[in-house]
Amino acid sequence: MYGFCEKLRLKGMAEEDIYFARRDRELIAALKLRAEAGQSKPALKKREIKVDVDERSNIELVKRNGERSG
Numbered sequence: 001m002y003g004f005c006e007k008l009r010l011k012g013m014a015e016e017d018i019y020f021a022r023r024d025r026e027l028i029a030a031l032k033l034r035a036e037a038g039q040s041k042p043a044l045k046k047r048e049i050k051v052d053v054d055e056r057s058n059i060e061l062v063k064r065n066g067e068r069s070g
Helices: 004-037 056-069
Strands: none
Touching: none
């Protein structure tokens, strides 16, 4: 039987999986709509993607990775 801490960890992982699955479905639906409309250009450029992060260090990391890749 799992301990309390293990249950909390598993709960957090499940919530994260649900969040990203929902996000993926929304992105796929947007791609399908754009394909049906005949648009081939992406709606957002790399620099325009919004990031929902609380910690400043993670925001800086995202910015640095964006500068290197784009």
